[in-house]
Amino acid sequence: MSIFGKKPQQPTDQPLLPGTAAPDQAGGSTKFPGIRLKESSLSRRTFLMRSLALVTGAIAASLAALGLGAITAPALRKDASQWSPIGRPGEPGPGEPDLATLNTPLLTSFTKLSHDAYMAARPEQIPVFVINEGDSKFTVFDVRCTHLGCPISWDGDGEKFNCPCHGAVFAPDGKVLAGPPPKPLNRYETKLEDGVLYAGQLQV
C-alpha cells in the first residue's frame, strides 16, 4: 500500500482514458440511483480542456497586463510642474541676461531641476529664445525646431528664425514661413513675479 496512490487496476482490453465514460455510469448516477443525469453534449474531457485553457489564459493575461502597465507607465508620465527663473528684465544681476530690449529674440537659458527616474535630481540648462514684447509680456520659445528637433538660430537682419538641418524658417511669432515643420515653435509658460521672469511647462 502507498500514500501515493493505488496500483493500476487489472488492465481491461480497452484502457480507461480521462473523459471516456465508464460502463457503469451509463445507466444513471451511482451516488443517487434512480436519478438519471441529463445527457450533455459537453464531455468531461472537453470541459476540463476548456477550463484549463481559461485558467491559463487568465494567468497569461494578468501577467501581460502587469508587464504592459509597468513598461508603458513611464511613457505617460508628465513632468512635475515647476517654475524656473530666467532673469530680471531691465535689472539683470551678474551673469544674467538683460531682457529689456523690446521685440528682439534673445538666446539665453534657464536652469531646471531634471528628474530622471531613479537618478538623483540634477540641474539641467534649457536653452530658450526670450522676446520682451513690452507691457510686461514675454514669449519664451523652445529652441528646438518642431520638425526634427534641431536648434534654431535668430537671423537679426532677416527678422526670422532659421533651422540649420532642413532649411525651415520661422517668423518672430513662431509661425512657419518655409520648410517642413508641421507646427509653429513650441513655447514655455511664463509668469512675471516680483520683477522676475519664470519659465514653466513646455506647451507642446
Next chain:
Amino acid sequence: MFAGSLEWVEERLGLRPVASRVLDHDVPQHITWWHCFGGLTFFTFIIMVATGIIMAFFYVPSPDHAHDSVAYLQNEVPFGAIVRNLHRWGAYTMVVLVVMHMMRVFVQGAYRKPREMNWIVGVVALLMVFGFGFTGYLLPWDQKAYWATNVGINIAGSVPFVGSFISAFLRGGPQLGALTLSRFFALHVFILPLLLIVLLSMHFGMVRKQGIAEPL
C-alpha cells in the same frame, strides 16, 4: 474576422497532431496530487521568467543605481510592487515546491532504474534553483543583500584547497563590490536561465520517454 485562421494555418503546417502529442497525451491512472509538484515548480519558473523580464526594464546592475532602480520600481512604477513581489514570493514558493517534488520522487523510489539519469538532471536543476536564490538575493543591493552574500561567499570559501579561489571568483576579486554585482546579475539573468531551460528540456523529455514511475 479571424474565424478560419486556425484552419488556414492548419492546412499549411499540419500542427494539430504535434499539439495533441504534446498536450493531449494519456496519463496513467495511478497519478495523485503528489505528482503535481514538478509541474507546479515549472509553473513558478514561468512566473519567474515573466516577472523577471518585466523587472529587467527597470533594474540596473550597478552599485550606484541598483538600489535606487529597485526602489523606483517598487514605489513609483505602476504594478512595480506586485511584479517584484510576485518574483520574490514566487522564488520562495519555487524552492518549497521543488523540494516537495524531490521528496515525492525520493519517497516513491522513482529515481530507480531506468530513471537514474533523470534523477541526476533533477538534482543539478535543484542546485540551479538554489543558485538563482543566492544570486538574486544580492541584486537589490541593500544591507541585507550585501551581508547575506558576504556570508554565502565565505561559506563557499571554506571548501578545502580551492575555497579561496572559489570565493574570489564569486566576488570577482578581493572585495565584494561592483564586479560581484554585475557577475551575479549575469549569472541570475543569462547563465542560470539558459542552463535551467536546457536541463528542464532533458528532464521533461526523459519523463515523456520513460513514462511516470509505477507506485511502490
